């Protein structure tokens with residue numbers, strides 16, 4: 001094993017250590033601070049709720065420790081058992097001829113990658129089941145039946161299979177056709193693929209799992225129509241989703257580019273929040289659209305993918321990379337998988353930057369909602385209701401939230417809105 005790979009394996013294990021360290025740091029902090037409610041929220045959050053959220057987070061942290069141990073063992077097993085090499089021999093023995101115009105090597109590559117992805121999905125089952133049917137069940141967050149879980153699981157496998165096939169076969173072709181510069185053509189392909197999934201995802205993929213319905217006629221819809229007119233946003237793009245069939249969590253999101261873009265409000269949110277609060281959340285989601293956040297994430301994702309493909313193109317024929325994983329000879333498919341195993345932990349260390357950028361977008365959307373509603377009150381109270389319903393800890397360790405959180409904490413968001421409100425009054 002070359003020194004370069006010792007270094008890479010060092011990064012792999014450093015990542016597991018950092019992950020564990022952050023988890024424990026946050027758990028210890030919550031044990032000390034998570035039982036009291038910060039003075040500012042004492043009138044709106046009861047200490048019982050704060051304690052419940054803390055207990056919930058601590059239980060998940062404990063599972064998180066096992067999860068890290070499990071991942072580390074799996075990683076060691078993959079490296080030292082030569083599983084990727086064994087898989088390579090297996091696919092070559094199973095697939096011995098091409099199909100129609102598809103060459104045999106492409107089919108072998110497809111089977112290789114799919115087997116790996118599906119194995120990873122299956123390995124994640126025990127932890128997923130425990131979190132859903134034990135922890136979430138006890139904390140009254142879960143509404144999923146085992147039958148629904150099973151259906152989601154198989155639909156998920158089917159989706160992975162279709163999406164991987166649609167991307168991988170053209171990618172193999174591009175790799176064959178363009179020689180050392182395949183990554184340029186490959187980038188165009190990946191971006192086009194990503195664009196199509198951004199546009200069609202909300203219309204074709206999400207409905208496989210959830211039922212989307214336009215907002216029902218009534219008082220809420222009338223109020224939404226009024227707000228949409230004021231914000232110059234199309235009412236057609238607003239849906240509710242049957243989130244309550246799976247969980248009691250309150251949520252809303254904006255997704256998609258172009259024709260099928262939509263703001264989605266969970267039925268749980270509509271049930272728990274007042275009309276004013278729902279409107280404030282809606283305005284926040286419209287704020288994401290007005291600030292072009294989806295387009296910006298798309299561009300950011302594109303840049304990441306182009307860089308990844310370029311690095312992959314440099315490593316694709318580097319024999320020691322394959323040997324380190326027990327794979328006898330270079331191939332597109334083994335190269336792809338090894339690259340994914342190696343790049344995951346490296347990308348992990350870019351998480352704080354991505355989280356920081358995402359939080360910046362959340363502040364922008366909050367600010368937009370504040371202006372749309374003319375007051376911070378409805379969004380603030382909506383956030384309190386969301387945080388308490390979802391059992392999010394009110395006081396995570398600042399370092400932990402800075403590293404992982406895609407949304408600022410409740411205290412941070414409320415403080416930013418108060419600050420902005422002062423600004424508006426002074427203007």
Ligand SMILES: [Zn+2]
Nearest residue numbers: 284288362365
């Ligand atoms: Zn948001």
